[in-house]
Amino acid sequence: MNRTRPGWAQWLAWAVATAVVSLLLFHFRDVLDKAHFALIYLLLVLGGSVASGHRVGLALAATSFLLFDWFFVPPYNTLTVANPLDWLVLVAFLVVSVVAAQMLHRLQVEADVARARAAEIDRLAPLESLRETHRLQNALLASVSHDLRTPLTTIKAVAHDLVRVDDRALVIEEEADRLNRMVGDLLDLSRVQSGTTIASVAMTPIDDLVGAALQRVTGAMPERTVQVHLEEGGTLLVGRFDLTSSLRILVNLLENANKYSPPASPIGLSAVRRDQWIVLTVSDAGAGVPTAERERIFEPFYRPPGAPPDRGSAGLGLAIARGLAEAQGGTLRYVPRAGGGSEFVLLLPAAELPVRILTL
Amino acid sequence: MIDDELAIRRVVRNAFQDTARVIDAATGAEGVDRAAAERPSLIVLDLGLPDMEGIDVCREIRGWSRVPILVLSARHADEEKVQLLDAGADDYLTKPFSTSELQARARALLRRAATEEGQGEPRVAIGILVLDIAARTLTRDGDLTHLTPIEWDLLRVLMTHAGRTLTHRQIFREVWAGRQFGDAQQYLRVYVAHLRRKIETDSLRPAYIFTEPGIGYRFASAGDFP
Numbered sequence: 001m002n003r004t005r006p007g008w009a010q011w012l013a014w015a016v017a018t019a020v021v022s023l024l025l026f027h028f029r030d031v032l033d034k035a036h037f038a039l040i041y042l043l044l045v046l047g048g049s050v051a052s053g054h055r056v057g058l059a060l061a062a063t064s065f066l067l068f069d070w071f072f073v074p075p076y077n078t079l080t081v082a083n084p085l086d087w088l089v090l091v092a093f094l095v096v097s098v099v100a101a102q103m104l105h106r107l108q109v110e111a112d113v114a115r116a117r118a119a120e121i122d123r124l125a126p127l128e129s130l131r132e133t134h135r136l137q138n139a140l141l142a143s144v145s146h147d148l149r150t151p152l153t154t155i156k157a158v159a160h161d162l163v164r165v166d167d168r169a170l171v172i173e174e175e176a177d178r179l180n181r182m183v184g185d186l187l188d189l190s191r192v193q194s195g196t197t198i199a200s201v202a203m204t205p206i207d208d209l210v211g212a213a214l215q216r217v218t219g220a221m222p223e224r225t226v227q228v229h230l231e232e233g234g235t236l237l238v239g240r241f242d243l244t245s246s247l248r249i250l251v252n253l254l255e256n257a258n259k260y261s262p263p264a265s266p267i268g269l270s271a272v273r274r275d276q277w278i279v280l281t282v283s284d285a286g287a288g289v290p291t292a293e294r295e296r297i298f299e300p301f302y303r304p305p306g307a308p309p310d311r312g313s314a315g316l317g318l319a320i321a322r323g324l325a326e327a328q329g330g331t332l333r334y335v336p337r338a339g340g341g342s343e344f345v346l347l348l349p350a351a352e353l354p355v356r357i358l359t360l
Numbered sequence: 361m362i363d364d365e366l367a368i369r370r371v372v373r374n375a376f377q378d379t380a381r382v383i384d385a386a387t388g389a390e391g392v393d394r395a396a397a398e399r400p401s402l403i404v405l406d407l408g409l410p411d412m413e414g415i416d417v418c419r420e421i422r423g424w425s426r427v428p429i430l431v432l433s434a435r436h437a438d439e440e441k442v443q444l445l446d447a448g449a450d451d452y453l454t455k456p457f458s459t460s461e462l463q464a465r466a467r468a469l470l471r472r473a474a475t476e477e478g479q480g481e482p483r484v485a486i487g488i489l490v491l492d493i494a495a496r497t498l499t500r501d502g503d504l505t506h507l508t509p510i511e512w513d514l515l516r517v518l519m520t521h522a523g524r525t526l527t528h529r530q531i532f533r534e535v536w537a538g539r540q541f542g543d544a545q546q547y548l549r550v551y552v553a554h555l556r557r558k559i560e561t562d563s564l565r566p567a568y569i570f571t572e573p574g575i576g577y578r579f580a581s582a583g584d585f586p
Contacts (some may be wrong), residue, residue: 058467081514148406149434149436150365157371159457173458180456200574205553211564212571228564236553244438245573353550 006052014048015058022067029072035084037072038093042179043314045097046186050105057101061118065094085166092155092172096179100150103144110140144157152176185316189300190247192323196241199282201328203351206230206271206278210307213250213269221258229270237271241353245324250331252280252317253344260304261286261341277330277347285341294334298322362391363406364419368432372404375459376466376566388412392420395427401473402466403450406432407440415447422448429468432457438574443573445527472523478489484519487568487585489559491519500559511555518569523581526570552577 041064054184073086081087088149114136156176162169168359183326189321207230214226231237250269257267261284268283287295289304299301300319318332325332330348361372362385373382383398385391385411387495388409395403402503403421407414431444434455441452450469484491488501496512498505507515520525532545556563569579 078432089392146434149455150368154367154371156456157374157459161374175448176456192579204549207553207556208549208571211556211566212573214565215570236550238550242574243571247573353547 004153006056010052010056014052014060018044018060018063018067022071026071029076032071033171034089035171037068038089039175039178041068042093042097042100046100046104049101051106051346054101054105057095057104058098059092061097061101064097065090065193068093072286085162085168085172088155088159088169088172092176095151096148097146103147107140107144113254142215145187147185149180152180152183157304181257182314185314185320188320189316189323191319192327198245198324198327200242200244201240203238203240204243204246206239206280209241209243209246209250209266210246210269212243213254216247216251217254217258220255223263224258225266226254227266227268229268231272233353236353237273237278238351238353239348241328241330242349245328246346246348249321249324249346250280250282253319253346256317256344257282257284257286257342260284276350278350280346280348281343282342282346283337283343285337285339288336288342289334297334298332333358361385361404362388362409363404363432364408364410365406368406371459372462376464386413388417390416395408395421395425399425400427402470403427403429404432404462404466405429410466415443418444418447418449428473430465432467442527443531445525446529450524468523476566480505484522485576486519486577486580489519489568489569493514493520498559505558507558510539512553514555515559518577518579520577523583525576525578527576529576532560553586 021040025032025040035202043061044056045064048060066079069081069090070077073090074082081090114133117136118133118322156173158167159172159176165171187342210228210230214228217226254267261267265285268281269281270279270281272279297304298318302317302318303315322332325346325348328348330346332344335343335345361369363369363372364386369384369386370575373384374383380401383394383400385394388411388540391403391405391409405414405417409417414431418431419465421427421429426427428450429448431449431452432455433440433452444452445505447489451465453465466486479534482494483490484493490499498512498515514531517531528545528548532548535548536544553563556566556569559568560566568580570580572578
């Protein structure tokens, strides 16, 4: 990765990418909302910053800002803006993309420094260096979260006040939430991909995991039936895993099942013990995943072919879910459901309970 | 309102301008001083202050006051929430939050602070559960329910702090005080699961004991039931 001086080939590649993205978006100008254009341009800026450094990122931010204004903010083909609320969208876009490009740059530079320092310390004291790298990584993630989320809080609050004047401000508030989720997803992905294992693994009943997951998804899908099957005989299933990470995996699987299956069909959720494993299965009666796509769905930024543009996420969910499963010593895989549809199978390590604790 | 960022201070001020007088402080030290001088009924504390760790601001104020503290943070990390709750913070809101969310949390904290004045009642009734602390009994819809000694203490701690999120450590410290515990701490969640199966109608869709993932548990408050 060339961070400081991108070569002419990279500049050209990103110029072509910008042109292609703009052409594609132009094609959908009458279908999509302004916020969609902003999000897609933002992805371009983030991609450029990550792959070719902050110079490319900032250049992309400025170019996207102008293209966005010129082609997608009415009146078209001028830099003037008809609706004052659109200024909010434009300015929010510019601020978020510049801050993001700068932050990613700072993150990479600091990560380089951290890596260099870690390598240095590594030769002297291996244990100390691990702790130091971990501390630095945490400090970096904290500062990225803070620098991105604080402006989002202000944008959200101002939009909230503007709803009284113009209800389209609701869209700004919702999109701020969406950006926040994306920031969270990108941070989680970087955490998972750095290969750190999860420290807070503890003995946890499956009741707790399933109960918390149901509670979290019920609000978002009130119409949907979730059929839950736990091990027969009423035995308490207990595993050794991190509740927060496993909850994220399970909620993601349930939300996917909800998105990709007909609304009237039930979603299945089952948990059983098999040897050393707790086997959790989320199944739906949707279209399933074609054979060729079955491993690709776990790659970051994957999108199902032909999926409508507004399905609300950047395609990071399953990549993060699998990373989180493996970081706790588990696995996550896809199997086709008998009779059509998908089954996602999450394996988590099972735990043994001493008999005495039940009588105290 | 203790926050070094002007934009966030303005957001908070706007949220409460119709219902309260808002006092600003831009640093932790100033916040502690003004809290001592003005005796506010609620403190909103943003983390990431230039001069002090938020957790130290919490501890310092807790040294002499029971005033509810609502923490704002941009980090979505469980360890941080647990540390702050252990240090005496009452609730925790992650950025970005909406104005109505902030107002609702503040109202809930003020309401709870008002009802907690009357704590130490010998009998706690929430939903269909009645806990008689003197007689050490639990009735569920009028029927006596058998609990093991640990389950009883666990329920007593949760019900006497109804509506409040308790961390695993806070629960453990109260339930296992004076008990031989050895490695018992790791089974806390298992005891809660057993307790749920005795008091909940559907233990997978609990109405009384809510899991706060990575943090602890929260018991429903009497106001949650009609």
